[in-house]
Amino acid sequence: MSNLSPEFALLGLLAEGPSHGYDLHQRLVTDLGHVWHLSQSQAYAILKRLEARGDIKSHTVEQDKLPARQKLQLTSQGRRRFQEWLDGGAASNARSIRLEFLTRLYFAQKNEPEKMADIYIAQFDQVQASIQRLTDLLAHLPPEQEYNRLSLDLRLRQIHLICKWLDEIKTKFQIEVPA
Amino acid sequence: MSNLSPEFALLGLLAEGPSHGYDLHQRLVTDLGHVWHLSQSQAYAILKRLEARGDIKSHTVEQDKLPARQKLQLTSQGRRRFQEWLDGGAASNARSIRLEFLTRLYFAQKNEPEKMADIYIAQFDQVQASIQRLTDLLAHLPPEQEYNRLSLDLRLRQIHLICKWLDEIKTKFQIEVPA
DNA sequence: CTCAATATACTCACCCGATGAGTATATCAG
DNA sequence: CTGATATACTCATCGGGTGAGTATATTGAG
DSSP states (O other), rough: OOOOOOHHHHHHHHTSSOOOOHHHHHHHHHHHTTTTTOHHHHHHHHHHHHHHSSEEEEEEESSSOOOEEEEEEEEEHHHHHHHHHHHHOOOSSHHHHHIIHHHHHHHHHOOOOHHHHHHHHHHHHHHHHHHHHHHHHHHHHHHOOOHHHHHHHHHHHHHHHHHHHHHHHHTTOOOTOOO | OOSTTTTTHHHHHEEEEESHHHHHHHHHHHHHTOOOOOOOHHHHHHHHHHHHTTTTTEEEEEEESSEEEEEEEEEEHHHHHHHHHHHOOOOOSSHHHIIHHHHHHHHHHHHHHHGHHHHHHHHHHHHHHHHHHHHHHHSOOOTTOOHHHHHHHHHHHHHHHHHHHHHHHHHHTTTOOOO
16 A cells, blocks of 8 residues: 555545535645645545545536536445554654654544544554664664665654654643553 | 656766666665665666656667667766756755755765765755744644644654754765855 | 576556646625 | 636646566576
């Protein structure tokens, strides 16, 4: 998968009730516009793909005066895929943590706040694993590889930074983590 | 452009002398494999595009035993484009700084070390501008936009981190910056 | 000696991400 | 009444990225 588009964010918005492309795009921009940057046309493209995959189904609704809409609904498969994404994974690099973790938290807070702790913990564990992986890589990197070293070094520090940021999020949302 | 592929890295390697796809890919992986992650097929795809654009020209060279090669050379346009990239721009977000700035520095150190300071300064200035931009955005963000705020906040901190990292690079390479 | 792994060199089919422009109608403010 | 903004969606085009396939040559382990 290694999915870095707001595909699941759209699925999640649609999980709150049937809607249509224009509206989903608007809502995503309003609520998560500084998380995901999504053009209108790209939103439609993703929705089309989701429909082709069977996560969404659509039918045309005529309107009195405005152009017809494609009313979209989640299929049960789509709902399952969204739940699996929400419960299942955790992102592993800086960018995808910012995007995916925040999106997971957003939907959890809205719909099932009791899940926030699980999401937090899964992400925290993943971050620890990344620190381990990058530290090992750095330790075994031949010393003459200066530029590779600088790159890995920055990545490692970025992950450490995310650790601190996660900790503040834990406090902010009063997430209880078992010792 | 907002180009986030190792296009210019390939151009830069070719600037050191005519070569062919397989070799360029190998060298990129060896020297900058933890900066750019580039599959072989993607390397060929980029080279093809560069040829279509007229930055590269190729001709077939038969070999005794091994498969024929497409020998690649920079055109004068390609050389110019590479120089413009090297001298011209500076990346503005965390990821592209890691990728592009390090790549610029790599080629400068190899071929024209006196340029390192200019590249450093251009990047530093760009980072200051990003800090300004993100700080302003955050200041004007409505307080109810929690998730947008968290995202911008992380981005801002990442840029601050890069500031420190840049400073260490300055020391490491003994770059002299006028006050 | 032989066979399998590795190296050389490149191609192809496919999908996803992203932009920018275009289309058409409706409403609202000045 | 006119021009900006909102509603609603389409299309062409490009670039990024994967995974598998093709074909031959060399090397090394048993």
